[in-house]
Amino acid sequence: MYNIKAIEVKPSITLELSSKAKKLKSEGKEIIDLTVGEPNFKTPDYIIKGAFEGIEKGFTKYTPTSGILELKAEIVKKLKSFNKLDYDISNILISTGAKQCLFNAIYSIVNEDDEVIIPSPYWVSYTEMVRLAGGKSIIVETSKKNDFKIRTKDLDENLTNKSKVLILNNPNNPTGSVYTKSELVEIGNWAVRNNIIIIADEIYERLTYDNEHVSIASLSEEIKNKTITISGFSKTYAMTGWRLGYCVANKDIIKIMNAIQSHTTACANSIAQYAGYVALRDESKYYDTKNMIDEFNKRRKKSVDYISKNSNLNINFPKGAFYIFINISPLKGKSISGKILNSSIDISETLLEEFNLAVVPGIGFGNDDYIRISYAADEKLIIDGIKRIIQLEKSVQ
Ligand SMILES: Cc1ncc(COP(=O)(O)O)c(C=O)c1O
Structure with a gap:
């Protein structure tokens, strides 16, 4: 039924x-x-004030599905300075939380029976999103011995002619593991060699304590072409309830994700988008x-x-x-x-x-x-x- x-x-x-x-x-x-x-x-006061500023300026209507230009322009700057990623506004899709970005990404790529490699332990929603898209989650165990990080040897052992996507959550929920640059280079090159798309869930990118965060897409042009990078405002700015996230990728994938989102939620909340814009615009002054x-x-x-x-x-x-x-x-x-x-x-x-x-x-x-x-x-x-x-x-x- x-x-x-x-x-x-x-x-x-x-x-x-x-x-x-x-x-x-x-x-x-x-x-x-x-x-x-x-x-x-x-949520920091300057962001709350930013939301009021947005309302007063009339950001209370539908926005373009992919998000307001002001926010996208700030994200472009942040990607350059923090993530060492060179993208322009046409590479960005703003969504209702990183969760929607992940759903859009998985739904845009995965066909019936395609295999999605998910290192375990994994965040609870990945497998269910893959299920909804009709794909098959291939859970690959990692061990405490390796700090719960996936190695290319593990990936090789699970590669089949149906493998399509690798979901890489770095820093990791639930283990707190953080990949080093050289580990990411190996994984990125493995994905390029095997024609695998990487969904890089980097929602905790600002929360590393011992080493700087490295975005896998920043490591080469080839890796960047194969990667969808996802982040958002929930964790960095204590904005969980505002529901604001974004993803960056090549224009073809963004176009497909944009079409899906236009039929599900349309744009992310307009006031939250404006507040997110202020969060980035005024960060150096207030936060x-x-x-x-x-x-x-x-x-x-x-x-x-x-x-x-x-x-x-x-x-x-x-x-x-x-x-x-x-x-x-x-x-x-x-x-x-x-x-x-x-x-x-x-x-x-x-x-x-x-x-x-x-x-x-x-x-x-x-x-x-x-x-x-x-x-x-x-x-x-x-x-x-x-x-x-x-x-x-x-x-x-
Ligand atoms: C690994 C991971 N990805 C994505 C999300 C979703 O974040 P958002 O609140 O932006 O939807 C979470 C939230 O807990 C998370 O832990």
Whole structure:
């Protein structure tokens, strides 16, 4: 009766758990919510004022599907200075969040049965978008030994005559891994050699703590021709609810994505677009992303330090984004209050029900041996949350 592909789509486990935590909170439970990837900062004031400026200037109507010129021009400048990418405004499509960019990109390229290589652990939505497009996700495991990063050897082993796309999320959600320039050169050249399109999800590009971010498309003209780079405003400017993202690619792909978007949502919200324009235009005057990065870095170090000093659970040391991927496999098979913990879902449910802590089970990212916490929350809450995980660790038998 319903669309077969659609009924197979699983809802986003991150959003589902965060809603559950919010509901319990509204019922009066003191829940600590470390599920969602959302900075706990307020959207900077100059951007909020920018939205009002946009309304007053009349940016309250449909805009061209691909976005307003003002914003595109600022994105061109930012791509040059930050990403070392040379594009012009015809290479840009502005969408309702990076999420829509990803959907547009996958839907534009993937035919029935095309294979999309997705390194695991992966962000929850990739596989479901590939499913909707009729493609096949080829999940390629990475290991902690390699900092959860894909190598060309792994890619070679999974290459078939149906391989079409590689989705590369750098910095990575959920592992916090960040690829080096030389690793990206190898992956980029592999894609060129094998005629694979790279969807580079770089939404966390500003959040690297140890090394500078490198955009894979900046590494050669050949790699650039094969890459769709996606970013947005949610994480950098604490603008998750404004829903504003963009992608850059060659004009042919942008044209197709633009056509798809014109029939789904049309343009991104006009006021959000104007606010995004002001975010970039006035950044040097009013906003220092360094402060935000320093703050997240402080939380990262404290959390990692606390876990390593007080717990036997292993983590993947995060180098970017704002997540910690915690290995809970030593807890599997153990029991608490008569319940056996068999999976990352059992452990997450127990943390929520018995310890009032919301985390995301690793199975949502393709790895059942882990749970993910976000350190985009308030520092005290993060440490209290970690204490609750340690309490569980000490309570199981
Ligand atoms: C890896 C990754 N890509 C894309 C997105 C979507 O970002 P947006 O809020 O811009 O849609 C997220 C959001 O959590 C993410 O973690």
